Amino acid sequence: xxxxxxxxxxxxxxxxxxxxxxxxxxxxxxxxxxxxxxxxxxxxxxxxxxxxxxxxxxxxxxxxxxxxxxxxxxxxxxxxxxxxxxxxxxxxxxxxxxxxxxxxxxxxxxxxxxxxxxxxxxxxxxxxxxxxxxxxxxxxxxxxxxxxxxxxxxxxxxxxxxxxxxxxxxxxxxxxxxxxxxxxxxxxxxxxxxxxxxxxxxxxxxxxxxxxxxxxxxxxxxxxxxxxxxxxxxxxxxxxxxxxxxxxxxxxxxxxxxxxxxxxxxxxxxxxxxxxxxxxxxxxxxxxxxxxxxxxxxxxxxxxxxxxxxxxxxxxxxxxxxxxxxxxxxxxxxxxxxxxxxxxxxxxxxxxxxxxxxxxxxxxxxx
Amino acid sequence: xxxxxxxxxxxxxxxxxxxxxxxxxxxxxxxxxxxxxxxxxxxxxxxxxxxxxxxxxxxxxxxxxxxxxxxxxxxxxxxxxxxxxxxxxxxxxxxxxxxxxxxxxxxxxxxxxxxxxxxxxxxxxxxxxxxxxxxxxxxxxxxxxxxxxxxxxxxxxxxxxxxxxxxxxxxxxxxxxxxxxxxxxxxxxxxxxxxxxxxxxxxxxxxxxxxxxxxxxxxxxxxxxxxxxxxxxxxxxxxxxxxxxxxxxxxxxxxxxxxxxxxxxxxxxxxxxxxxxxxxxxxxxxxxxxxxxxxxxxxxxxxxxxxxxxxxxxxxxxxxxxxxxxxxxxxxxxxxxxxxxxxxxxxxxxxxxxxxxxxxxxxxxxxxxxxxxxxxxxxxxxxxxxxxxxxx
Numbered sequence: 001x002x003x004x005x006x007x008x009x010x011x012x013x014x015x016x017x018x019x020x021x022x023x024x025x026x027x028x029x030x031x032x033x034x035x036x037x038x039x040x041x042x043x044x045x046x047x048x049x050x051x052x053x054x055x056x057x058x059x060x061x062x063x064x065x066x067x068x069x070x071x072x073x074x075x076x077x078x079x080x081x082x083x084x085x086x087x088x089x090x091x092x093x094x095x096x097x098x099x100x101x102x103x104x105x106x107x108x109x110x111x112x113x114x115x116x117x118x119x120x121x122x123x124x125x126x127x128x129x130x131x132x133x134x135x136x137x138x139x140x141x142x143x144x145x146x147x148x149x150x151x152x153x154x155x156x157x158x159x160x161x162x163x164x165x166x167x168x169x170x171x172x173x174x175x176x177x178x179x180x181x182x183x184x185x186x187x188x189x190x191x192x193x194x195x196x197x198x199x200x201x202x203x204x205x206x207x208x209x210x211x212x213x214x215x216x217x218x219x220x221x222x223x224x225x226x227x228x229x230x231x232x233x234x235x236x237x238x239x240x241x242x243x244x245x246x247x248x249x250x251x252x253x254x255x256x257x258x259x260x261x262x263x264x265x266x267x268x269x270x271x272x273x274x275x276x277x278x279x280x281x282x283x284x285x286x287x288x289x290x291x292x293x294x295x296x297x298x299x300x301x302x303x304x305x306x307x308x309x310x311x312x313x314x315x316x317x318x319x320x321x322x323x324x325x326x327x328x329x330x331x332x333x334x335x336x337x338x339x340x341x342x343x344x345x346x347x348x349x350x351x352x353x354x355x356x357x358x359x360x361x362x363x364x365x366x367x
Numbered sequence: 368x369x370x371x372x373x374x375x376x377x378x379x380x381x382x383x384x385x386x387x388x389x390x391x392x393x394x395x396x397x398x399x400x401x402x403x404x405x406x407x408x409x410x411x412x413x414x415x416x417x418x419x420x421x422x423x424x425x426x427x428x429x430x431x432x433x434x435x436x437x438x439x440x441x442x443x444x445x446x447x448x449x450x451x452x453x454x455x456x457x458x459x460x461x462x463x464x465x466x467x468x469x470x471x472x473x474x475x476x477x478x479x480x481x482x483x484x485x486x487x488x489x490x491x492x493x494x495x496x497x498x499x500x501x502x503x504x505x506x507x508x509x510x511x512x513x514x515x516x517x518x519x520x521x522x523x524x525x526x527x528x529x530x531x532x533x534x535x536x537x538x539x540x541x542x543x544x545x546x547x548x549x550x551x552x553x554x555x556x557x558x559x560x561x562x563x564x565x566x567x568x569x570x571x572x573x574x575x576x577x578x579x580x581x582x583x584x585x586x587x588x589x590x591x592x593x594x595x596x597x598x599x600x601x602x603x604x605x606x607x608x609x610x611x612x613x614x615x616x617x618x619x620x621x622x623x624x625x626x627x628x629x630x631x632x633x634x635x636x637x638x639x640x641x642x643x644x645x646x647x648x649x650x651x652x653x654x655x656x657x658x659x660x661x662x663x664x665x666x667x668x669x670x671x672x673x674x675x676x677x678x679x680x681x682x683x684x685x686x687x688x689x690x691x692x693x694x695x696x697x698x699x700x701x702x703x704x705x706x707x708x709x710x711x712x713x714x715x716x717x718x719x720x721x722x723x724x725x726x727x728x729x730x731x732x733x734x735x736x737x738x739x740x741x742x743x744x745x746x747x748x749x750x751x752x753x754x755x756x757x758x759x
Contacts, residue, residue: 120539
């Protein structure tokens with residue numbers, strides 16, 4: 001039926017809210033050496049090599065100073081087959097007993113950093129590895145690292161029993177831009193998506209900006225859709241975030257607009273199809289042109305020229321096609337991608353699931 | 368090199384101790400490998416005993432790389448695997464390897480000690496010995512079950528937004544909606560009912576999992592809803608099936624498959640109306656509960672968090688029980704009720720099972736009416752404890 005194939009465009013509104021109330025302030029819980037992480041991942045590097053690590057179990061974010069542990073390896077990173085088996089062996093367990101939670105590339109050494117959870121359930125423990133250009137896997141000893149830690153605001157609660165259980169948010173992605181760490185999260189109870197900006201160093205934080213996201217079609221029906229992945233990107237000399245949502249609008253919004261008390265509407269510039277979600281995204285330059293590369297769970301890898309992002313018409317009316325907005329091409333050579341980052345000017349690095357179910361670390365030329 | 372295989376194993380406490388075949392176990396003159404643990408059944412470690420004082424002194428003073436240590440004493444998950452992460456030390460007249468992470472119960476670890484790589488190798492010499500060590504599996508029989516699924520009512524609206532799956536014990540992974548299926552009345556799977564995400568929603572002790580129905584299909588008028596319709600349809604029955612392949616924290620499957628039939632009713636699309644709640648007041652001087660009854664089931668997780676009692680603006684401490692298919696909330700205070708005003712405090716994040724909040728339905732345009740604060744606003748409803756008959 002034509003009506004069933006009608007493609008309704010999405011319009012996303014970002015409601016930026018700041019509160020001066022003490023309960024919404026982000027407090028620095030700890031600064032010191034030897035962070036205690038209950039869990040690890042997602043990860044994000046700051047420009048100076050500070051490694052931001054989300055601890056979903058502990059409802060906190062750590063800024064890790066890798067110190068000398070960032071040095072000593074061969075520059076770059078090398079492909080490794082059976083990555084999960086190799087990491088599991090170092091952790092003294094089997095590949096089924098670990099989960100690779102993120103992959104990021106150090107901005108200076110171009111070494112790959114892989115976060116892993118070892119074990120099952122509440123007893124699982126975090127681990128961090130560095131993989132260098134010679135393929136050497138080195139465990140990063142968390143106990144010796146200097147760190148800053150910021151706790152996420154407790155979930156609102158109306159009774160004291162609930163306040164002992166503040167962990168209701170899951171951090172879905174992080175990126176550092178404009179001196180701030182941007183954190184996307186989703187509650188495991190009320191269906192609400194949050195985007196927080198946390199100035200760094202954390203020591204200067206006294207309160208946070210909370211961004212509530214509404215996502216709807218041209219009729220303004222909100223769905224409170226979660227952000228799956230996002231990247232900082234400059235458009236017309238203005239810092240933006242480009243965000244991928246579930247089912248799968250691509251949205252741009254200037255972060256300069258994200259000020260306390262103001263309401264900002266993001267602009268949907270593409271629709272990449274229903275039943276899909278973005279797993280990871282990177283920006284790169286090739287042949288004098290810039291591209292956004294997105295890894296998707298059900299629609300593979302997409303290469304999207306960014307030169308139209310600034311002028312792209314907002315999608316505010318129904319479209320009849322399966323996808324819409326800025327053009328893209330599918331990258332069929334990249335399959336099974338679960339984690340993606342830019343390794344250097346010419347290469348991406350991915351954690352890819354094999355047909356047999358294992359995980360490989362692959363260095364692949366940027367398409 | 369002559370490798371002497373170790374074949375004898377004796378169980379001491381929970382540990383398996385391996386000694387050299389053909390050698391006298393525990394000899395102080397011959398190296399032997401054993402698995403030990405700290406007192407009171409603490410973390411396990413691997414030791415090489417029977418080393419000379421000279422060899423131990425050389426190890427105590429040695430500054431070796433991880434590879435060099437591993438060349439002397441290697442503990443690995445298999446013969447082909449690299450040595451696992453851990454620390455080396457000399458303690459109790461033995462060379463000790465303490466793994467960075469606890470050994471997995473039920474897993475065998477391959478240990479190789481090669482005295483040829485000792486700093487005193489030129490003096491001590493000797494050939495390599497190997498052993499297979501491990502702790503017995505502690506849990507071999509599946510016992511974890513699905514204890515409860517919220518909503519607990521067998522009748523659900525067709526725009527049901529989420530379910531909580533409560534297990535009898537902590538769960539492991541991989542986990543999530545891939546272990547959950549909805550079957551139609553013919554037993555055929557309803558595809559794409561749940562929202563697949565890359566992250567998992569657990570409570571801190573990993574016993575309660577939150578599964579969201581795909582809101583794109585739940586919400587009327589947007590593309591997935593128009594293309595696929597809702598997964599649940601009024602008048603039909605569906606069967607929720609949770610696969611036993613979902614593993615618990617010990618890596619074991621569930622004891623049994625879970626099935627529950629749900630009868631699907633009309634969509635619930637009205638916001639919560641606190642005016643329709645009935646409050647049964649408690650008794651002064653007693654610790655009986657204040658009972659709040661709703662005209663429709665509310666979300667269990669949020670009922671435990673977004674509803675409370677205050678007195679003069681201060682939260683009253685107490686216990687909450689939710690029952691009657693999430694239509695009844697009972698709060699029992701820690702201290703007896705006093706005379707004077709109390710308030711029922713409801714945060715406006717409280718939702719029914721379809722995501723409708725206080726004064727705000729899931730299916731409305733919220734562009735101009737969203738919250739102005741990240742802290743939810745709240746609604747207070749006054750009540751008083753009544754004079755109980757017989758109370759002195």
